[in-house]
Amino acid sequence: MKSFNQSRKSKITPQHPRSAARSGVRPKRRRDRAAKQQALLAAAIKLFACRGYEATTTREIAACAGCAEGLIHRYFTGKEGLLLAIIQDRVAREVVDLNAHVPLAQSFSLEFLQLLEWELQRMWEDRDFLRVIIPRALLDPEVGKVLSRVGTSRHADAIVERLKHFKECRSLTLDELHGLARFIGLLGFGFGFLRPVALGQDRARARVMARHVAEIFLRGV
Amino acid sequence: MKSFNQSRKSKITPQHPRSAARSGVRPKRRRDRAAKQQALLAAAIKLFACRGYEATTTREIAACAGCAEGLIHRYFTGKEGLLLAIIQDRVAREVVDLNAHVPLAQSFSLEFLQLLEWELQRMWEDRDFLRVIIPRALLDPEVGKVLSRVGTSRHADAIVERLKHFKECRSLTLDELHGLARFIGLLGFGFGFLRPVALGQDRARARVMARHVAEIFLRGV
């Protein structure tokens, strides 16, 4: 009975192509290997997202990735290892820096709406990953923690830092600020992912709804 | 590579009817269709919630319900039918009447907080159902529609009606009132279900966060 993170024999060491380039020895081979691993990860996330983890067969994944079924076990020690690798791959991937892309807005309200927009966008872009990981998070607390770190608290601190710049937030405790940041994330999750993806709502409509709720919140009673 | 969920394969102790669990005594089969159906539904939702739909076997469900496997097929025409029955059962069940249980508060603020509390509570109580249905909704658009009706717009109208009683809401359009209801519902879902259940956050802490956000809103930003 192994826990989520202690992947005993896993050789998942992401094996980035460029690290192979360092040594002149057989770079082709290593590039192939890394390419196949990526192909498997991509195939797996795509199939897990649209069929579900259990309903996807390793045969399908291998076929979709264009390589042999046995590689799933060699590289990732099985189907479940592939799922772990998907998560770790996402965790390892450089999180796109909010601050580098979105300059601070002029006012608290604008900033709030801007952050919401950013979240809506991110959630939509991550939808395949979320479709895979949410069902797992509902089953396995360990996965939930990872999701929490990666998916939810990801920008939380960054958002808190940004909000601190506004006078409206001066009077808020740190706890309240975190609550606020989480709320923005929640709006993003609910209207950027859940409604369009799970509930089949039109995405544009969901976005309007999100702004609607945000505006009510900002205007106050 | 073992399972994520450490209890995935744990034996379910057969829940034999009543206290006739004394060893050696065959449980004297009874004819109680309604009771068996309920037992199966209860066992199924419990197991689906903690192991996932696919990973739960009909054998386990029957054992947990204390009846024969064949009944799943007789009553619900199979495992999938059992899932549908769980959903329909929930849909059909008279939604516990908000108004009958929670008297209107004295002020808008108190009412708002009270409704939030109610939602947090409801989401927590429904957590098993949500754990089952959310993963399905991510795979099957049809299920998504049901979840939309049941899970999201459930109390929306009732909440709107209640809010109308307060002078603070007089100036709001119906759309805005619905936005307000959605706001409460989202807080309930996010902090009453998602955070404690999926992300493993302490429930009390999640509740505090929800109140923080509500208070900021009520106080005005």
Add this chain to the structure above:
Amino acid sequence: MKSFNQSRKSKITPQHPRSAARSGVRPKRRRDRAAKQQALLAAAIKLFACRGYEATTTREIAACAGCAEGLIHRYFTGKEGLLLAIIQDRVAREVVDLNAHVPLAQSFSLEFLQLLEWELQRMWEDRDFLRVIIPRALLDPEVGKVLSRVGTSRHADAIVERLKHFKECRSLTLDELHGLARFIGLLGFGFGFLRPVALGQDRARARVMARHVAEIFLRGV
């Protein structure tokens, strides 16, 4: 492991309605019982013939006979007992007397053709029974013996007796006469049953073929 005939607990005693009429006690009840038994036998032979023994469910038989599934077990001690009962029922049934229906022909040739015609007819009429029993006979030697007694040697002796009347047969040994009788039966079986039923050949055509072969045989080389 029980043999074919020792039906230990079977109460298959054909229970003819008229034997019930003898005693004035509850004749209705007994008629019902006998009627249900006959209905079950009829339903079973029909379904066994068109779906096969294994592919027919006791549920179907009961439904087709218009009575409860449990009766199959009460009356015939199960599905297999029903099959035995079908066979015994057929064995017990008074064999239609060849001599009473078909007067001796004027010549050997006419007699031969007349007997062939009779066999073709009998086989066709018995086709449902044959469809049931032949597959069983191929599996179980005991059934084969019954079939042999009932189906093949049935008229053999009668036929031999009739053939003895013709001068053409004077020179034949008893063994040869039996061979001849079996040959007539074989023609009947092949062209009266197997070809139309198993090989899907047009019945009229099969009959013509049979006569053709018979004529060649009679004409000699």
Add this chain to the structure above:
Amino acid sequence: MKSFNQSRKSKITPQHPRSAARSGVRPKRRRDRAAKQQALLAAAIKLFACRGYEATTTREIAACAGCAEGLIHRYFTGKEGLLLAIIQDRVAREVVDLNAHVPLAQSFSLEFLQLLEWELQRMWEDRDFLRVIIPRALLDPEVGKVLSRVGTSRHADAIVERLKHFKECRSLTLDELHGLARFIGLLGFGFGFLRPVALGQDRARARVMARHVAEIFLRGV
């Protein structure tokens, strides 16, 4: 109520590859697709013949063939596919050439008896196949057609060609020649297969009967 066929449920001793039957030694799985396919076909025809198609389990077939159950589905797409494969295999197999094995006899009479002998022999050799296919033909018209082609008209043409060499047949029409061939085939089927296999008659006795009929025919009635 036990089964008709006393050996119905007897365990089939797993026929592990070669003499590696020494206990404890895992049979060192080999890749020999063609051999495994043949082993499965052989096991299936044997078991189908003695237990019947429905009563034979895929588990038994695999055990008897000394390979894994899954292969039945991989190679033949299931139990039914295995049955079809048995039929196709038989159809495809080059019919042992009558002419290559049996030289034309000196006279018509000798040729007739020789052909009869050949048919009796062939039917006996094909008995397992016939035991499998006849019950199927009684259920499925499609199978009937195959049986018709393979089992009945198989040598008809070859026989007709051979008979043409004899002066006794000069005066016969083609139709009559085919009648003659059918006569021989029917004797072969009836006395070479049906009587010994289905009716449990001694094989030698059945053969004598067949010769009696043939001799009567040859001698002229």
Add this chain to the structure above:
DNA sequence: GATGAATGAGCCTTCATTCAT
């Protein structure tokens, strides 16, 4: 190292049989 053929445990489902009503 890569491949995919072979394995076999375990799944959902069917259905003859039992037995409470």
Add this chain to the structure above:
DNA sequence: AATGAATGAAGGCTCATTCAT
């Protein structure tokens, strides 16, 4: 006595995993 609801053993089949090539 008759019913049909409940039982549970056993079936065909799938598919993650192993391992000969």
